[in-house]
Amino acid sequence: MDEVQYVDWNNSIQILNKAYDSGLFVLIIGPKGTGKTSLVREFAKSKSINLDSINFSLRTRESHLIGTKTLSEGTVSFDEGLLIKSMREGNLLYLDEINAAEADVLLRLDEALDDRRQIALKESTGEIVRAKDSWFVVATINPLTHSGTKELPPQLLSRFPVRISLEYPPENVELEIVKKYVSEKHESDLIQGIKLANTLRQAASVEELFYAPSLRETIAFGKLLENDVSPKEAAMIVFGNVYTQWGNIEFQKVSDIIASMFGN
Ligand SMILES: Nc1ncnc2c1ncn2[C@@H]1O[C@H](COP(=O)(O)OP(=O)(O)O)[C@@H](O)[C@H]1O
Ligand SMILES: [Mg+2]
Known part of the structure; x- marks a missing residue:
């Protein structure tokens, strides 16, 4: 590891x-x-x-x-x-x-x-x-x-x-990094997860959200996919649920983004 x-x-x-x-x-x-x-x-x-x-x-x-x-x-x-x-x-x-x-x-x-x-x-x-x-x-x-x-x-x-x-890498580089930890199998879902992470990072940088996910999270997302968790569920588990600690409005914002990117 x-x-x-x-x-x-x-x-x-x-x-x-x-x-x-x-x-x-x-x-x-x-x-x-x-x-x-x-x-x-x-x-x-x-x-x-x-x-x-x-x-x-x-x-x-x-x-x-x-x-x-x-x-x-x-x-x-x-x-x-x-x-x-x-x-x-x-x-x-x-x-x-x-x-x-x-x-x-x-x-x-x-x-x-x-x-x-x-x-x-x-x-x-x-x-x-x-x-x-x-x-x-x-x-x-x-x-x-x-x-x-x-x-x-x-x-x-x-x-x-x-x-x-050392900032968050460009999306194509982040994909390359995540692929060091997981297989190529789920590439299109990985790309989508990295896109989501960057959307959340952007929102956090202008203080629309309280938290920005890191590379640890995009790697974790990839590992869950590899263990047959669906992309939507993995996105909620890794990227979504953490926002409940700032209350329901914050969480709802992110759930909506996840739904729009991964389907309902
Ligand atoms: N350029 C990279 N190449 C390989 N793995 C990386 C790279 N950047 C980050 N990671 C992985 O992302 C995770 C977080 O990196 P870490 O070095 O702990 O970040 P920091 O010290 O900035 O908090 C680790 O699992 C690390 O191995
Ligand atoms: Mg460190």
């Missing part, structure tokens, strides 16, 4: 390579489910570089990055966090949804990400940890329209001078 070949439809791997060779950190901007994580995994694989990932939320603490003191049998030691580990080992550090993190966490990151590529372990010995040459950082942010996302402070933004925008 994890072994699906990443479709590099907008040349992002090449940009990552150029950034890596230039020692410039990368920020990937785009909504959920547009392939950001898959892209970075593919890049790490192609470089044979180890990947350390942190998924940021409001609960992410400095200690996740830096480490925590532990006490065992009367001795205090320090369990180093992922940031320190990745710097020491020269790994690829993937900072997912970095704009969900709290300010104090971002401040600590900022220290490591500046040109000196080092950080003082003030939590333990005060040692200055310097990053290995191969250390590389890629971060993602969701567009600010997403609830719960905050603006990244400008100085932190400037640590990532290479920016890749």
